[in-house]
Amino acid sequence: MFTPSQHDVRRFFCETFRKVHSGEILTPLEAIARDWILQHEEYADALGDTEAALAADYSVERGQSNPFLHLSMHLSIAEQISIDQPPGIRSAFLSLAQRLGSEHDAHHEMMECLGEMIWNSQRSGLPPDGATYIECVKRR
Template identity: 45%
Template sequence: MLFNPTRDEARRFFIDAWQKHTQQAPLTDLERITVGVLLRHPEYQRFLTPDYLDRDWPPEIGETNPFLHISMHLAIEEQLSIDQPAGVRALYQQLCAHYGDEHAALHLMLDGLGEMIWHAQRHGVPPDPNLYLDILRTRLGQATSRD
């Protein structure tokens, strides 16, 4: 069975994980990973209340949706833990070495993941992991599979 939460369920999970963290309550493994992401993003911690469950962050206003950003971080954490798509972990390590900053490397990956998703939506095709890997290779100045 796939885990496919609604927008509200995902947001509530982030809020609950943060609340448990601030209360020093025991965390599940996924909550611990989530809190790790949230600790690297203090600018989003103020949104971790039920007051923001229904708020939208349309791209036109130029603000980053904190819940989407956290979700994408978690997606990349999962990719790295299982090296899927194959080779993504090595590219992450190369990005870290190249840019000298793990968090900057993660944000480059978020941008690449977002670009792949945008491409799939725009063209009505499934997400292409090879496109994603090529975007990361481009960030490193490497040849891509499309060259």
């Protein structure tokens, strides 16, 4: 299993941002990241300076949202939808996106459910509960 470090993730998004703005060829994963980066122009400053990105502290106490976590969640959800894992997530997403009239807004709603599932798993020491995650998405 691939487990990138915090710095790996930040470098990936910063490098993708750089490649997008210099017109370089992207890998398939970078192309997916590009789509989300372009929808979050507010993150341009954070993505434009790799050294600052590596040093940045996005702790809850500082009250800033973490652009790298946010973009990572978009990537995770996009992957879940593309492979329908957990089974049923694609259908739940499509229904939510239709109700909201926006795939982007649906992703943001799903982030709440994904975060809750991960938090519960970490707290309980049990594997993530995909069925509960899907039910949460359906309730949004």
